[in-house]
Amino acid sequence: MKNRQTSHESNSSATSGGTDGGALTRRDLMGVSALGAAALLGTGATASGATESAHQARRQGGGKRVIDTHVHLWKLPRNQAPMNDNATFPTGCCGSVPYMEVDRLIPDYDARVGGPKVDKVVLIESSVATPADKIIQSNLWMLDAAAKEGKILSVVGNLDITQDPSSFTTQVAQLSTNKKWVGIRIGGSIFQANGLPQAASNLKPNVMTNLTFLATKGLEIDTLGITGLALSQIGAAVPGLTIVMDHFAGKPTTFDVEDAWKTDMQAASANPNLNIKVSDVHKLSAKVVTGAAAGLTQFQPISDVSKYFATMEFLWRTFGEDRLLFGTNWPVSDAGGLFVDSIDLEISILESFLAEKYTQARDKVMYQNALRVYSPRK
Numbered sequence: 001m002k003n004r005q006t007s008h009e010s011n012s013s014a015t016s017g018g019t020d021g022g023a024l025t026r027r028d029l030m031g032v033s034a035l036g037a038a039a040l041l042g043t044g045a046t047a048s049g050a051t052e053s054a055h056q057a058r059r060q061g062g063g064k065r066v067i068d069t070h071v072h073l074w075k076l077p078r079n080q081a082p083m084n085d086n087a088t089f090p091t092g093c094c095g096s097v098p099y100m101e102v103d104r105l106i107p108d109y110d111a112r113v114g115g116p117k118v119d120k121v122v123l124i125e126s127s128v129a130t131p132a133d134k135i136i137q138s139n140l141w142m143l144d145a146a147a148k149e150g151k152i153l154s155v156v157g158n159l160d161i162t163q164d165p166s167s168f169t170t171q172v173a174q175l176s177t178n179k180k181w182v183g184i185r186i187g188g189s190i191f192q193a194n195g196l197p198q199a200a201s202n203l204k205p206n207v208m209t210n211l212t213f214l215a216t217k218g219l220e221i222d223t224l225g226i227t228g229l230a231l232s233q234i235g236a237a238v239p240g241l242t243i244v245m246d247h248f249a250g251k252p253t254t255f256d257v258e259d260a261w262k263t264d265m266q267a268a269s270a271n272p273n274l275n276i277k278v279s280d281v282h283k284l285s286a287k288v289v290t291g292a293a294a295g296l297t298q299f300q301p302i303s304d305v306s307k308y309f310a311t312m313e314f315l316w317r318t319f320g321e322d323r324l325l326f327g328t329n330w331p332v333s334d335a336g337g338l339f340v341d342s343i344d345l346e347i348s349i350l351e352s353f354l355a356e357k358y359t360q361a362r363d364k365v366m367y368q369n370a371l372r373v374y375s376p377r378k
Contacts, residue, residue, distance in 0.1 A: 064363065066347060067153060067370035068118045070246065070279040070327030072126040073145055075103050085138035089128035097296050104331045106149040112330075114343030119367070121151055122327070122374045124222065124246075125158035125185050135159060139175050146180045154182045154374045156222050161186050161211065162204045169213055176217060179376040183220035185246070190226070198226060200233035208237060215240040218377055222246050222277075228268025235271035242373060243274045247329060248311065253286040253294035255307055257314050269318050275373060276319055278365070279327030281349050282336045284308055294335060301336040301345065305352040312353050321361035325369045326350050 079086045090100035109115045123146060127138040139157040146152040159171050161184065175181045190207045191198050200208070211234065214221065220242040223231060227250075231243050249268065251261050268274050285302035286294035315324060326346075333342040354362040 065367045066118045066326065067120045067122070067367040067374075068328050068330070068343070069122045069244075069277055069325045069370045069374060070124050070329045071109065071121040072124055072330070072332060073104055073106065073109075073142070074126060075105065075141075076101070082144070083138070083141050085127060085130050085134045085141060087127045087130045087134075087138060089126045093128050094296055099298060099334050099337070100296075100331055105145075106151055109330060109343070110151070112343045113341040114328075114345075114347050117344070117347055119151075120153040120370075122370065123152050123155045125156060127158045130158070132160065136171060136174065139181065143175070143178050143181060152180070153370070154180045154376050156183050156185055156220075156374075157181055159184050161190055162206055163210075165206055165209045165213065168206070168210045172213065172217065172219070176219065176377075179378070182374055182377060183214065183222065183242075185222040185224060186226070187223070188225035191230075198230040200230060200237055203234075208234075211238050211241055215242075220244060220373055225250065228264040228274070231274055232268050232271040235273055239273070241273060243271065244277050244325065244373060245274065246277045246327075247280045248278060248284070248315075249276050251284075251311065253280075253283045255284055255288060255310065257310050262314060265315065265318050275323045275325055275369065276315055277325045277327045278312065278315065278350065280329045280333055280336070280346075281308055281312070282333070282342060282345050284311060286336065296332075296335050298335055298338040300338040300340060301342075303340070303345070305349045308349050309353050312350075316357075321357070321364045322369065324365045325373065326366050 074087075074090070075083050076091065078084075078089075078091075090097055106121075109118075109121065123142050125138065125142065127135065130138050135158060139155070139159075142155045142157060146155050155178075157175060159168065159175075161168070188198065190203055192202050192204055194202070196202050211221070215238050222244045224246050226245075228245065231245065235241060235243055245268065249261075249265060252258060265276075268276075280294070282301040283294035285307065286292065286299065289302060290297075290299050328343050328346050330343055333346065336342055336345075350366065351362070354365060
């Protein structure tokens with residue numbers, strides 16, 4: 001996919017208030033701290049005025065830009081206006097998840113301590129179990145949200161990549177008239193359910209044809225639950241396709257750098273168009289804190305940023321600064337948000353790691369790579 005260039009539209013945690021790297025100071029945050037506290041209690045708040053004041057203060061002080069490449073939004077209930085897509089996420093999919101079973105919109109994001117530190121967000125689909133006759137509506141709601149909220153850079157939607165190519169191209173043609181619709185997210189259901197390993201040779205019919213069409217249209221794919229080896233093979237077969245592996249490319253939520261995951265990432269790195277989204281970084285502490293993999297039950301993540309560095313250093317060495325993108329996975333990130341603002345903590349961890357690198361690399365990971373992958377199409 002061709003690079004998309006546009007005019008371009010920190011190291012501080014919710015508890016530290018540090019000022020390194022141009023982050024918001026506690027003085028900058030005074031206008032939003034009360035709203036952030038309200039959001040942590042699960043209440044909605046309108047933060048537009050406070051957010052703009054914080055952005056102005058940060059820019060006047062030379063603050064650095066941040067793009068969050070992974071945010072989910074919804075207005076409940078999803079089977080009623082304005083969403084009308086009948087998705088089961090977050091209610092109906094996963095048991096009782098109180099911190100998610102409320103409206104989650106841009107004002108709620110900006111009410112968090114970390115929200116005003118972010119200049120733009122990429123809205124990612126959350127259309128779990130959406131019926132086929134509602135999937136276009138699901139995409140249209142996201143695009144409508146992006147039209148109303150200037151903070152939304154672009155939208156990664158959802159379509160059935162296994163469907164007949166004639167239907168797929170018709171749906172893509174309809175949605176891609178909106179330049180903020182930049183691609184779709186796909187998962188492991190693209191493979192034949194025959195017990196064989198994930199591989200390009202084991203794809204369901206139509207998948208490769210539809211992926212090739214996306215590439216010709218300059219559209220990208222986010223992926224979840226697909227191995228790096230399989231994606232490297234797919235990328236080799238569709239050389240113009242930009243691929244983003246979400247959430248540390250499926251790494252287990254531990255501080256270990258597992259051999260099997262390392263091997264898979266080394267295979268993935270062979271594809272120059274494959275990018276890794278370092279989202280949900282704080283959940284790497286789940287095994288140490290809870291004794292189990294991160295789920296949707298809330299826990300208080302480890303705040304020592306250095307604990308997360310080994311995983312990020314491996315990805316840095318394997319993919320380089322040009323193929324890593326920052327994201328939060330908010331509000332799902334609030335699983336690791338007990339007594340802490342998950343947005344702010346994730347920014348702090350990444351900024352602390354990147355402080356040991358050179359400035360240009362920091363900017364690539366925190367916003368420039370996002371502009372390359374997710375900027376609205378021209």
